[in-house]
Amino acid sequence: MIQKPLDEINPKILGERLRAARRMSGLTQEQVADKLPYSRTTIVAIEKGERRVTEAELIAFAHEYGRSVSEFVRQREKTPALLPQFRAGPFSSRSVIRADTETFVQAAQELDSLAADYVELEQLCEMPLPMNYPPIYRVEGSFNRPDELGEEVAAAERARLGLGNGAITDLRALFQDAVGLRIFYYKMPTPIAGVFAYNDAAGGCIGINGQHPVPRGNFSLAHEYAHFLTTRYQADVALESGGWGRLLTEKFADSFASNFLMPRAGVNPRFSEIADTRQGQDNIRIADLVQLAHLFGVSVQAMCLRFEQLRRVPVGTWDQLKERGFRPDLARATLGLAPVADNRDLLPRRYLLLARRAYEEGLISEGQLAKKLRQDRVSARLTIEKLNGLIDAHTESGYQPLVVDFAERLVTA
């Protein structure tokens, strides 16, 4: 353990952490100087790393900014450091998103913080995330035909992952387990659907608005995956439909999401099947659309627009349904469709298991566990208890290997 951490931490790094915390708390240097017994010049010098902060000053700053002292003196530098990419991309001066729009910055910061905690748990447990990343799809110059490009990349990626043309039952699990992405669902302000950032240390990190319904979240997740596949080093903030205007990269990502979740070769035959069974009667019905959307784990709107795009229903069908007051939730209830499995937990299961292991082995304290789980202590204890229950249920009974006699005849002679 470091005996005098303030002598050992680079004052520039500590100064940057203090500056970032002050800005996050919405205070200017003058305001801090008014509240604490330190002059503005002292605060400036500390934040620039020109003067070492004393213990008393650090404790006072942390208290004033509503932060933990431990955040400032942590030994590990936050590994992902995803924020610079947001500043260079979505929050740059040329962007439609302004970096001073606090809500956008918060969504990006939360992704940065969750990814940092995830990486730290992996380091503590010495269990790095297995990554099965494809090389970046080289698509420069092709964004001017976003619809075709989206279909091409989606088909290639489906083939790489061995998905065929069927529906994907759990998109989050697929991207987490088969690809090795870090995916988190959390509350974001309404216009944000998802955020994405990547660097070589953390890999692909995606945050999805946890307040959006599951099908909508799936579309946002596939949208962000498109950015991971093509423009990996550019962070992204996806806004609700229409929010990005006519940006070609966003149109491409939407096209990818649509084609990845509802591949032409998957939905077309199903549409034809339904249409064939209805021959001589009225064509495909709203109920069919709702059921197909349910099957493919997308919203009714997304499925309807997909069929419009594939010219299976007239363009403008969705707008008409909306004008007539169509309610997908009521339609699903009327049809008795089971609710879609909710995969919107804040943290991936692997993250929870790593946190459990680190805690059980005394690598993190209870306070640190609670912070990593974004819970109070007692809720964190309950989470660990539930995880232990799951693990104990397996180990108490022992695994029962299934013995199969492959020589056995299945059909008796």
Add this chain to the structure above:
Amino acid sequence: MPKPIVLQDACVLLNLLATGCFEQLCGALDFEFVIARAAAEEALFLRDASTNENVVLDLTELVEKQLLSIVDVETDEERQRYIAYATELDDGEAMSLALAECRHIALATDDRKAIRLITEQKLPIDIWSTVGLLQEWQKKRSITKNEMRQILVAIRDRARFVPKRPPEDAAWWNSFAQD
């Protein structure tokens, strides 16, 4: 003669408050209970066993009744130790350890990492566990087995705590559950 001081970490304080008998416990034990400011500032909750909802804890009443005092780092040495421990622990745990070390007072904690640090650093800190304090209470007052069982159930249900280690604490706890 002043009572010996025991500094409670947040994890132990939660367990003792979950008993619903904190006042009786304080009355029976010859300790002056204190808690570090950083631990007291954490958002502390217990579960309502009937609704499974979290209930926020307000320590003000305990402080007013002089059952608990909140202490802060005051000297340069305490501040330095606090920051040193904060590189390894969360703030509440780090401040508790610093105060216990610098003021030579006992620390009540069940936290495995904190205990490991104390052992590794060979810190001269007496450690009390939740179970240790309950056993001491049992010694001072004639608490029946049935009463203690109810107390342990309250800790389990409201604070979601059941000791796993050290083995002797777990065995003592389980001896009430096995009847």
